[in-house]
Amino acid sequence: MEKHTINLPSVEEFARPRTRSNFLKALAAAAVGTVAGTALLSGRAEAQTYGGASGGGDIDIANFALTLEYLEAEFYGIALDSGVLAEPALSYIAATYDHENQHVNALIELITGAGGTPVAKPEFTFPEGAFSSQASILELAGTFEPVGVGAYLGAAPMISDPAVLAAAGSIAGVEGEHVVAINNLNGVVPPANTAFPAALTQDEVLAAVAPFLGMGSMMETGGSKPAPGVGSEKAY
Amino acid sequence: MDGAESRISPVGFDREYSRRNFLKTAAMAGAAAAAAGAGGLALGARPAWAVHEGYQAVGDVGIFQLAYKLELLEGTFYDIGAASGLFAGNDLAQIAAIRDHEFAHADAIASTLSAAGAEVPATPEFIFPDDATADAATFLGYAATFEPVGIGAYQGAAPALVDKNLLAAAISIHNAECQHRCAINILQGVVPPNNIAFEEALPLDAVLAAVAPFGVTA
Numbered sequence: 001m002e003k004h005t006i007n008l009p010s011v012e013e014f015a016r017p018r019t020r021s022n023f024l025k026a027l028a029a030a031a032v033g034t035v036a037g038t039a040l041l042s043g044r045a046e047a048q049t050y051g052g053a054s055g056g057g058d059i060d061i062a063n064f065a066l067t068l069e070y071l072e073a074e075f076y077g078i079a080l081d082s083g084v085l086a087e088p089a090l091s092y093i094a095a096t097y098d099h100e101n102q103h104v105n106a107l108i109e110l111i112t113g114a115g116g117t118p119v120a121k122p123e124f125t126f127p128e129g130a131f132s133s134q135a136s137i138l139e140l141a142g143t144f145e146p147v148g149v150g151a152y153l154g155a156a157p158m159i160s161d162p163a164v165l166a167a168a169g170s171i172a173g174v175e176g177e178h179v180v181a182i183n184n185l186n187g188v189v190p191p192a193n194t195a196f197p198a199a200l201t202q203d204e205v206l207a208a209v210a211p212f213l214g215m216g217s218m219m220e221t222g223g224s225k226p227a228p229g230v231g232s233e234k235a236y
Numbered sequence: 237m238d239g240a241e242s243r244i245s246p247v248g249f250d251r252e253y254s255r256r257n258f259l260k261t262a263a264m265a266g267a268a269a270a271a272a273g274a275g276g277l278a279l280g281a282r283p284a285w286a287v288h289e290g291y292q293a294v295g296d297v298g299i300f301q302l303a304y305k306l307e308l309l310e311g312t313f314y315d316i317g318a319a320s321g322l323f324a325g326n327d328l329a330q331i332a333a334i335r336d337h338e339f340a341h342a343d344a345i346a347s348t349l350s351a352a353g354a355e356v357p358a359t360p361e362f363i364f365p366d367d368a369t370a371d372a373a374t375f376l377g378y379a380a381t382f383e384p385v386g387i388g389a390y391q392g393a394a395p396a397l398v399d400k401n402l403l404a405a406a407i408s409i410h411n412a413e414c415q416h417r418c419a420i421n422i423l424q425g426v427v428p429p430n431n432i433a434f435e436e437a438l439p440l441d442a443v444l445a446a447v448a449p450f451g452v453t454a
Binding site: 088091092094095096098099102103106149152153156157162163165166167169170171172173174176177178179180181184189190191192193194195196197198199 | 283284285286287326329330333334336337340341344387390391394395396400401403404407408409410411412413414415416417418419422427428429430431432433434435436437
């Protein structure tokens with residue numbers, strides 16, 4: 001497993017969005033990967049790869065998840081510090097923040113235990129005005145959370161180690177709860193409104209989160225050096 | 237209860253059934269979850285997502301056959317709740333949505349089983365506690381004990397599934413069940429409703445023990 005690099009899909013298209021609506025558009029694009037009903041049984045999973053151009057591996061997948069958890073934890077941390085949240089949103093977001101941090105720690109422990117190297121926390125970029133009001137925080141959270149769920153659901157069939165799979169399922173379920181909690185704060189009725197939460201491909205997830213990684217920050221997956229031709233040197 | 241009756245064999249309410257026994261069984265499942273390591277890694281105990289034995293022996297088809305019965309059980313329960321008159325407005329919308337999800341899960345599982353040439357189990361004759369629809373709080377209390385059993389079953393079974401397409405389906409349905417857990421918390425007024433960092437897996441034995449009082453057997 002010498003290649004640890006994730007194949008970034010034309011990240012420059014998504015980098016440095018000028019407006020908040022660009023961020024939301026990128027996240028909304030990810031949601032297009034929705035799988036409904038029995039269609040999810042049709043083998044979509046096998047068409048995906050997660051965790052790197054070379055086909056990944058559990059450690060790469062876990063590092064990919066770690067990056068997403070870092071992103072969520074930082075987002076909710078800033079949201080809590082913003083001073084614009086009122087109850088009950090404050091309690092919801094405080095719990096969510098705590099969960100994301102616990103996921104970060106669990107993934108680090110899992111990766112280390114498996115002999116891998118956890119990725120460092122990237123520098124994240126958030127859209128202008130993201131934290132200016134409770135409504136804008138919740139709007140972004142409402143687009144974030146289904147991407148987190150989709151990433152875990154998409155990656156799960158690619159995981160080899162049953163213990164890693166079990167952890168991914170456990171965390172994915174909590175991200176699903178976050179979807180419902182944020183829906184409730186956003187006035188979505190009913191807040192639990194999906195029979196088959198959607199899996200996303202790695203490309204869809206990357207496209208959704210690329211804006212938050214900004215220019216000059218790559219999705220590290222624990223490898224030593226990016227393999228040539230997989231996109232990293234191109235933009236920088 | 238029209239929806240249930242059109243779809244499911246008559247629902248039996250066992251008059252002799254003691255609510256105390258029911259709750260004892262549910263508590264047993266809860267204790268199993270706690271033993272499995274509630275609290276996650278920080279405690280250094282067995283993590284919440286521990287891989288459980290038992291499911292491998294049942295195999296993919298056996299797991300999906302049990303899942304089918306669990307989904308019908310849940311769907312029927314929520315259908316009774318939706319028809320009970322205890323809920324209105326947004327609350328009713330949520331109960332009805334959960335019912336629809338459970339039946340959609342059952343349908344998806346049944347077509348998967350059929351496509352695999354496996355038998356779709358007969359619908360069990362479900363048994364619900366006498367006071368299931370005594371009032372909204374009691375109904376929701378039962379719902380809150382139901383959901384972690386479904387969650388724990390899928391999560392416990394997932395690592396045992398050999399077919400990756402079945403795994404993809406199971407993990408999506410598992411996620412919906414987790415979303416239901418949060419939705420029931422919302423209906424119960426729990427703040428925050430998203431109040432756990434890790435979902436709990438259950439061993440097969442604990443799942444079977446929890447659903448046996450409802451008339452579901454392996």
